[in-house]
Every structure is written in structure tokens, then in C-alpha cells.
Amino acid sequence: MLPAFAYARPGSLREALDLLKDAASAPLAGGTDLQGCMEDGVARPARLVSLAAVPELRGLEVRPDGSLRIGAATPLAELAAHPAVRQRHAALARAAASVGSPQLRNQGTLGGNLLQRPRCWYFRGDFPCARKGGGTCYAQDGRNARHAILGGGRCVMVHPSDTAPALVALDAVVQLAGPRGARRVPAGELFVGPERDVRRETVLAPGELLVEVLVPAAPPGARSGYDKARARGSFDFALVGAAVALVLRGRSVERARVVLGGVAPLPWRSRPAEQALEGRALDEGSLAAAAEAAVAGADPLAENGYKVAMTRGIVQRLLASLAAG
Amino acid sequence: MSGEASAGAGPGAPEPWGETRVVGKPLPRIDAWERVTGAAVFTRDLTLPDMLHAAVLRCPHAHARVRRVDLAVAARRPGVRAVLGPDGPGAAIPWYPDREGKPTSRLLDPDCRYQGEEVAAVAAETLAQAQEALAAVAVEYEVLPAVTDMERALDAGAPAVHARGNRQGERFGYSRGDLEQGLAQADAVVELTTRSACSVHTPMEVHCSVAHWEGHQLTVWDSTQGVFAVRAELAAALGLPLSSVRVVSHFVGGGFGGKLQLSKHTVLAALLARAAGRPVKLALSREETLRCVGNRPPNRLTVRAGARRDGTLTALGLEALGTGGAYPASATSGLLVGDLYRCANVRTAHDNVHVNAGPGRAFRAPGVPPAAFALEQAMDALAEKLGLDPLELRLANLPTGSQTRGLPFTSTGLERCLREGARAFGWREARARARDAGPLRRGVGLAAGMWGYEGDPRATALVTLLADGSATLNTGAVDIGTGTRTVLAQVVAEELGVPLERIAVENADTGTTQFSPPSGGSQTVLVNAPAVRAAALEVRRKLLGIAAGELHAAPGSLRLEGGAVVTAAGRRVLLKDLAGLAERVSLVGVGERAPHPPGKLALPFAAHFAEVEVDVRTGQVRLLRLLAVQDSGRVMNALTFENQVHGGVVMGLGFGLTEERVLDHATGALLSRGWHDYQLPTALDAPASIDWLPVDPHDRECNSVGAKGLGEPAHIPTAAAVANAIHHATGVRPLEAPMTPPRLVALLARARS
Numbered sequence A: 001m002l003p004a005f006a007y008a009r010p011g012s013l014r015e016a017l018d019l020l021k022d023a024a025s026a027p028l029a030g031g032t033d034l035q036g037c038m039e040d041g042v043a044r045p046a047r048l049v050s051l052a053a054v055p056e057l058r059g060l061e062v063r064p065d066g067s068l069r070i071g072a073a074t075p076l077a078e079l080a081a082h083p084a085v086r087q088r089h090a091a092l093a094r095a096a097a098s099v100g101s102p103q104l105r106n107q108g109t110l111g112g113n114l115l116q117r118p119r120c121w122y123f124r125g126d127f128p129c130a131r132k133g134g135g136t137c138y139a140q141d142g143r144n145a146r147h148a149i150l151g152g153g154r155c156v157m158v159h160p161s162d163t164a165p166a167l168v169a170l171d172a173v174v175q176l177a178g179p180r181g182a183r184r185v186p187a188g189e190l191f192v193g194p195e196r197d198v199r200r201e202t203v204l205a206p207g208e209l210l211v212e213v214l215v216p217a218a219p220p221g222a223r224s225g226y227d228k229a230r231a232r233g234s235f236d237f238a239l240v241g242a243a244v245a246l247v248l249r250g251r252s253v254e255r256a257r258v259v260l261g262g263v264a265p266l267p268w269r270s271r272p273a274e275q276a277l278e279g280r281a282l283d284e285g286s287l288a289a290a291a292e293a294a295v296a297g298a299d300p301l302a303e304n305g306y307k308v309a310m311t312r313g314i315v316q317r318l319l320a321s322l323a324a325g
Numbered sequence B: 001m002s003g004e005a006s007a008g009a010g011p012g013a014p015e016p017w018g019e020t021r022v023v024g025k026p027l028p029r030i031d032a033w034e035r036v037t038g039a040a041v042f043t044r045d046l047t048l049p050d051m052l053h054a055a056v057l058r059c060p061h062a063h064a065r066v067r068r069v070d071l072a073v074a075a076r077r078p079g080v081r082a083v084l085g086p087d088g089p090g091a092a093i094p095w096y097p098d099r100e101g102k103p104t105s106r107l108l109d110p111d112c113r114y115q116g117e118e119v120a121a122v123a124a125e126t127l128a129q130a131q132e133a134l135a136a137v138a139v140e141y142e143v144l145p146a147v148t149d150m151e152r153a154l155d156a157g158a159p160a161v162h163a164r165g166n167r168q169g170e171r172f173g174y175s176r177g178d179l180e181q182g183l184a185q186a187d188a189v190v191e192l193t194t195r196s197a198c199s200v201h202t203p204m205e206v207h208c209s210v211a212h213w214e215g216h217q218l219t220v221w222d223s224t225q226g227v228f229a230v231r232a233e234l235a236a237a238l239g240l241p242l243s244s245v246r247v248v249s250h251f252v253g254g255g256f257g258g259k260l261q262l263s264k265h266t267v268l269a270a271l272l273a274r275a276a277g278r279p280v281k282l283a284l285s286r287e288e289t290l291r292c293v294g295n296r297p298p299n300r301l302t303v304r305a306g307a308r309r310d311g312t313l314t315a316l317g318l319e320a321l322g323t324g325g326a327y328p329a330s331a332t333s334g335l336l337v338g339d340l341y342r343c344a345n346v347r348t349a350h351d352n353v354h355v356n357a358g359p360g361r362a363f364r365a366p367g368v369p370p371a372a373f374a375l376e377q378a379m380d381a382l383a384e385k386l387g388l389d390p391l392e393l394r395l396a397n398l399p400t401g402s403q404t405r406g407l408p409f410t411s412t413g414l415e416r417c418l419r420e421g422a423r424a425f426g427w428r429e430a431r432a433r434a435r436d437a438g439p440l441r442r443g444v445g446l447a448a449g450m451w452g453y454e455g456d457p458r459a460t461a462l463v464t465l466l467a468d469g470s471a472t473l474n475t476g477a478v479d480i481g482t483g484t485r486t487v488l489a490q491v492v493a494e495e496l497g498v499p500l501e502r503i504a505v506e507n508a509d510t511g512t513t514q515f516s517p518p519s520g521g522s523q524t525v526l527v528n529a530p531a532v533r534a535a536a537l538e539v540r541r542k543l544l545g546i547a548a549g550e551l552h553a554a555p556g557s558l559r560l561e562g563g564a565v566v567t568a569a570g571r572r573v574l575l576k577d578l579a580g581l582a583e584r585v586s587l588v589g590v591g592e593r594a595p596h597p598p599g600k601l602a603l604p605f606a607a608h609f610a611e612v613e614v615d616v617r618t619g620q621v622r623l624l625r626l627l628a629v630q631d632s633g634r635v636m637n638a639l640t641f642e643n644q645v646h647g648g649v650v651m652g653l654g655f656g657l658t659e660e661r662v663l664d665h666a667t668g669a670l671l672s673r674g675w676h677d678y679q680l681p682t683a684l685d686a687p688a689s690i691d692w693l694p695v696d697p698h699d700r701e702c703n704s705v706g707a708k709g710l711g712e713p714a715h716i717p718t719a720a721a722v723a724n725a726i727h728h729a730t731g732v733r734p735l736e737a738p739m740t741p742p743r744l745v746a747l748l749a750r751a752r753s
């Protein structure tokens, strides 16, 4: 059951940040993740600070230079439907469109999607796991079909967000604001793996807000996409997700970003897969090489060996669709 | 249309219908408005004046002994009005009887054998207060080792779920002919082992009871499939006469077998209500429904099948392992292996073991979908080995009666299901068209099925024609969402010519309605509709007698339609204008369900045809189309029939493709605690169109309405048909259900390397 809490609805970023100085407060965006966390007892805020009326967090603009500014409170549905995003930053639009279900995309925001907590059933369940301050990762030797094949260790959860791999692949930057001022962080540096800190998933400090996401303009020859395999047609997280952003010159790949979701505790940038593509044409050979490289170093657990094959499959499927234009 | 003579459908039954005017039509539900607008009051919606809310403290361990429970602090928490622990009144009510009827546990038992077992309960002014109070209950547990994997339950040294071991009774089985000899006579033999996960009913409306005492009279509103079954069990549990217990269930949001019996929460609500002297509502949370009120047991089934070159089956064997969980519950079914195909040599053996997990309950054709998954894949593999079309292999072995029970069927629509289905589906063309290269593979598969329960022969209904020409129907049948009320009202309309909108149905209240068995086992229509028809015919007889006198016509020359009596010459008199009816105020008819046709079995059959596309890169399956061909006898209402087929098929897809209860093996904890991790199929997992084709053999013997069961046979073959289609598309045999992308992609990868 949802525990009792107080509620505040600030009208400006400054006011919101003031309210969030209180350590028992938590920001509330769409609430689609936070509510479940509270019901499961993994978040226990005494006060929710709604971001719904904070103007600085709203808006989705294409700037004159072709870059995007996306307020953190932008609903995923808006992102998924935006013509410019769909055309020039397809990876992001596709990732947003593949989140959950229509209701979740109407209610859920981009900021909340990046900052949602892990879905591991031990973390959400009644287990004092490492991520909750205990000493054990129960998934390591437990039911781990949905867990990490890469970058695990002290915690083998997988990062659940669909949009995070897309933003990393698109070289996005996030703008943060906190009690000690504002800062910019590349999307690729927003996330924290378990070896660095097993208790948190991002570099956000207590009281800090994600204000907006900046996506650079797509250079000429850019193509991007997102693909995900899930266990049912909708309403489901990625078993394996992949975001790819390419810059093509002629038939040759000049620059590649390959970022995986659902396989590691954070969006997993696969440099071996990128190297397998750069300088080569997008053909059957390079596709297969990139798919193979993407799983380099994979170390599956007892029940998730399938993710190796599935990761290859998703990378190949996505690259094939990008090759087809 | 009426018929009075006794023929066909058993002793004393009226003549079966020929053409019908109302029955069979695609008529919307008579309670559609209430359902769509939210006006319908489900038990979960019910609020009584002064009502308290109850919550249950559940054992957090998969196996533990409760040493001590201290309720004193909880009882003093704000709003708390009643508490109940293992020493409280009623806690020792015997529970979970074994096969011999001996209880294996109690209502609140200090021995907890699965995570979530009931330890104590609290009733308070609000649900939040009840839950806060639970947190204040101090319990000392002695945690014991647990076993959750049924394949380990019989290992030496496995933790004992019950003191006398982990076997639920002795191995049992069935045999005819000689299996080994049959295998020796075969030109081809296959053996395969399937595994299917535990799935959970998880109906839209959670289990819920509201209990209210008036003196020694107890009324319980319960989300149940059978008010009379719950009354009998509840009266026995509380030591009350049947007449002191009233059970009501007006609108029910699904049951699927999980609400056929009395549940602990219902008794707890009654005990707390008695202690508090106030009505008590106890609604389970979604998580509780996933733990404590039944499931479809996991199965491991090994099938051996042998046939001659021409396809004649010579042998069918089944070795079944299942677990009903921590308490006695049936786990596997031998129905299909014993009866779906003609075969001289059959042997089945069933082992049922205990594990520390929530107890099983009947779940939509208990044990049969898993058995179809095994048998129908074995038949497919056998056809492949013999170089036969899977359709031909099945057609070569059609039964005409139950070989396990030695009785002929009143009708056997299986052949027509297969032949007409194959034609409608374009089976041969589709089979030839399959795509077997590239990343997206296509294939088609079929599977057959039957259901083995002919229904409870006892049901009573009461039909009353009122002075203004409107009518009421009184029946104990619960409408669990399938349209029972509508279909039964159609029967009244058919016989009395009263428009459907002028018929009121009062149902599922043991205090005011007549006996009906639980709505389950695919029996609801075929048990109740004949009783309703008999009652309506009695009213009809009386009415025609009155009309004949007033209109100076022979009763046999009169018709009833549009709320009027019509003479042979075309004269219409509205029922309300019949002086005799006005004088009598009402005409009452009491109808009984006639006995089953002696020496015969009336059972439904089905065949499902599926076309799938498998992405071999990811193991994702897309269902392109599915055709469900059902021999359920007469289609009583084309819309509710279609609804049942859609529901059965989608639930079959859940069993086959997505649903799996997940337990942590080390602790026995439930990991799939909600609808996110327990994955029901979504709209996008169903094919764009689920086609259905009724095969009506015009069975004049089964009963007086000609209908056989539908709910379960519409569900039984689905997963097996999809499995065979996946095999056809990819060449791999998906022997584990659900056939998830993880399982399939791993199988495909293994097949490639």
C-alpha cells in the first residue's frame, strides 16, 4: 500500500530546489516509477515535490542550429510523436515510443525515465540487497534471467531505461541544477556502475534536479535507431535494447555509437561494436562483426545466457534496418 | 420454439429445439450498460454501513513454524476493532483436506508451508489502519528449510513440506492394453518431455468477501463462481446450518477456476465480523492473489507415442509430474492421452509432490492445456517421423466414445473441427507456403483438444410471468463475466416470446435463488439452460391454457411472440390483455435439469490452427492468425460465444508464451509479485483477428438445448497449436512453456551451433 506523504507543488525551479533541500523530500514527475518504489518500500519520502508546475522543466524545442532542448518533464509520448525528433533523432523517438504502454508514455517523463530505479525483483522485493545497503546481490545466484551479462559484479541489475541508451548514442548532455548551482554532464557520464557506487545509479547529488536534456544537431549523413526485444508485445522493459547512431559518408561508416540497454547495470557503450563498424561499409560482414563484438566480454549468469544471442540478434536487426535506410 | 414430447435428450426432457428465434443470435449482454458504465456493483465495490476493513498478516518465509504471536499491541492500535491469531476462535478450523478428506492444516496454522500463508488477521476502521496494525503484530518464527523446485522434491534429503513426506498420495494412473507391446508394434515411436510453468488465475476482480452478521444469520457477499458451494463449505467451517448462511455474488470480475471454493479470507472476514459486531470487508491485494488463492500447477510430462505407417496409433504413454504446491491439489491430467485419440494401448502414471509454494486450484481445464502441449507436440513429431500431414495423423485416430470410461459420445465433432478448420484456415496451402529462410520464419501448426466433464446434472430454475407480460428468471447460477444471465434470459424469451428487455434476472444468491452448481468446468450453460427451459415451458403450458380458453383456440395452434399470443389466423393479443393472467397475477414455472443421457457422454471438442512468425534473431513470436474451431454444440449467443473463444485463446497464449510464476529457489519467495513481473499477454500479443468457427453437430441427446461446454475447450489447444507452428517455422521443438523469447532464442542458438 502507498504510505502517507505530504505534497508540495512549487511554481519555479528555485522554489523546487529550496523544497528539495529537505532530505526527506523527493521530486515527483509522472510518478509512474516513484509510486511503485514507495509501494515496495524502496523509496520512503515524507514529502513529494511535484515538478508539474515548474516552467523551466517544460518544453521541447528545436534550436536554430538543429539541436534539441528537451525539458525534463516532457512526457515521453510528446517526444515520441515530435516530427523533428522522429526525423533527425530517430533513436530517441523510437526509444521513447517503446517505453511501457500508451498510458505510461502519456504520464511518464523523460527525466523520470532516465532516473528511474532498477527493476530487479530482489531490489524491489523484500531482500536486503547490496543496492539497499545489504551485503549481498541475491540475483547473482538467484533467478537472474533478466539480469546483466556485462559490467555486473557487486550488483547484476540491468539499467531499465529505454531512452538512456539512445541519449548516450546521440551524445546528449544533461543540464542539472542543485543547491550548489548548475552543471552539465554528458549523458554517457550521468550513470554510475556498481563498482563505483552500488547504492545509486546516477551522479545526481541529493537535492539536485535534472532540468533539461540537450541533443546536438544531427550531422549530415546521420542515421540512428533504437530496437528492443521484450517478452511481450507491450508494457514491458527491454530484455535487450540497442541504440545505434551512425554518421555515414557515402557507403562507409564514419562514426558509430552502439549503446546497449537491458544487459548491464548502466547503458552499455560497446566500443568494440563501434570499431567493427567504423571505416567499413554497412554490409552483411560488418553487421555480423559488430553483433559479435557487442557481446565481447559477456559473462552470463545461470539463467541469462540467452542474452548473448539476443544481443547479437538485436544489434544485427537494428543495423540491418539502418542499412536499409 | 417449444416442444413437449420426451425424446432425445434424456428421460423427461423436452424435445430439442429446431430453428430458434432468440437463442443463437448475437445479442448484447442484458447487463452491458451496468458493466460499461461502472454501475455494476462487484463485491470489491461493495460498502455497507459501519463496515470495517480487514487485512491478513502473512508468513514471510516459505517454510516456518510460528512459535509465538503477540497481538496485544496491534489490538490497541488506532481504529482496530478485532484481531485474530492462531489461538483465536475459529483458528483451528480444519483446512486443506487430502484425497481421503483428512485435513492437512488449519485456518491459522502454526506450521506455515509457503510464503504468504495466513498467520493473523485484523479488522479496523480503515484499510490503512488495519495494515498499520499488522506491522505491530510481533511474531516469532522458527525458519525451516524449504523446497520450491518440484523436480527436487523427492530427492533424498529434500526438506519435508509435510511430516509424512513430499508425495501427495501414491502414484496413480490408468492403463488399457499393453503400452510396451503397442510401442513394439509401431513403425515410428517418439518420446518427448515438456515442462510448463506455474501460472496464476489473477482475474481482473481480486478475491474479496464482505461478511455481515444479523444475530446468528450470516450474509457473505463473495466474489465467487459458486454461491451454493461456498455456502456449504462456509456453513461446515463455522458449524452453522445451511439455512443460517447466505452467500451472494451478483457481479464477478472473472474466476477461471480460482473462485470455485471457499477461501480462507472469507472465513476470516466472517470471524472478524462476528468478533467486532460489524460488517467486515476483506479484499486481497493483487500480490495476495498471486500468492494464496490458487494457480495452475507446473507440470513435467513425458509422452511416448507410437503409430503404424498408415498413421494408426498403437501406443500412448504419459509419465506426469506435477505439484499442487504446499497442500493437496490435483496437478496433472490424463484426459487427453486417455481419450482424445483412438488407441488400444495406453498407460499413464502421475506423481504429485509437495513443494513450499502456494497451493494449486482448478485452473481452466485443470491440467489439460499442459497435457495438450505435450501430447499434441508428440503427435506432430510422430507425423513428421511418419511423413504424414499432422492433420491426417489425427484424422486417422478419431474416437467415437470415451475409452477410459467405456461410454460412447452423444456427438463427436472432432472430425468436423479438423476438416472444416483445415478448409477455413487454408491448412494445406499455408503448410506449403511456410518460409524457412531469412531472419523471419513463418509456420503453421494445429492442435486438437477435448474436455472431459459433462456437468453436474442438478440445477433448478424458476420462471415467473407477471401480469403485465414481463417475466423474471430466478437462478442460482453465477455470471462470472461470460454472459450467463443473458444466455439464460434468451432461453426464457425463446419459449415465452417475451422481449429480452422485459426479462429481469435474479441470480446467485443462496437466500433467494434456486440451486445451481458453480460456474466452472464449462458446465454453466449446459446445466442451467435446460433447467430454465423446463421452467419456461411450464409457464408456457399454463399461459397457453389460459389463452386457449380466452381465444377459443387449441393451445397447440397458438404462438407466443413479441409479448403477445398469436392465433393461427393471425390475431394478436398482448399478454397483459389476457384476463386470466391478470387474475392470476403471475404464472410460475419450476424447472429441473433433466438427468444426463444414460450410458452416453456429452463432451465438447476443439481444434486450433495457428500461423506464427518467429524472429530467429531474438526469439520473438508474432501470432499472425489463429482459428479456433469449437464443437460446443449449439451456439446460444454468437457474441458471448465469440467472447469466450477470445478469452480462452488469449489465456492460452498467456500459458503458452508469457505467463510464469517465478519463485526464488533459495528462499522460496515469490518474485513475480505483480502484473509487471507476472506477465499476462497484452492486446499486442493477440493476433489482429482471432477467428472462430462453431461446429454444431445438432446433438439431440446431450440435453434439451443442444449445447455442450465452451469455456475450457476454447483454451485447451491454443498453446499446443502455437508450439507446433513454431516448430514448423523454425525446426526447433519448444518443449518449455511459456515459450518466451529467452527460451526460444537459446533453443535457436543451440540448434545453429
Ligand SMILES: Cc1cc2nc3c(=O)[nH]c(=O)nc-3n(C[C@H](O)[C@H](O)[C@H](O)COP(=O)(O)OP(=O)(O)OC[C@H]3O[C@@H](n4cnc5c(N)ncnc54)[C@H](O)[C@@H]3O)c2cc1C
Residues within 6 Å of the ligand: A026, A027, A028, A029, A030, A031, A032, A033, A034, A035, A036, A051, A057, A072, A073, A076, A098, A099, A100, A101, A104, A107, A108, A109, A110, A111, A112, A113, A114, A115, A116, A117, A160, A161, A162, A163, A208, A209, A210, A211, A235, A236, A237, A238, B676
Ligand atoms: C508497468 C511499467 C512498465 C514500464 N515499462 C517501461 C519500459 O518499457 N521502458 C522504460 O524505459 N521504462 C518503463 N517504465 C518505467 C518508468 O516508470 C517510465 O519509463 C517513466 O518514464 C518514468 O517517468 P516518470 O515521470 O513517471 O518518473 P517518476 O516516477 O516521477 O520519477 C522517477 C524517479 O526519478 C526522479 N525524478 C523524476 N524527475 C526528476 C527530475 N527532473 N530531476 C530529478 N529527479 C527526478 C523521481 O524522484 C523518481 O525517483 C515502466 C513502468 C511501469 C510501471
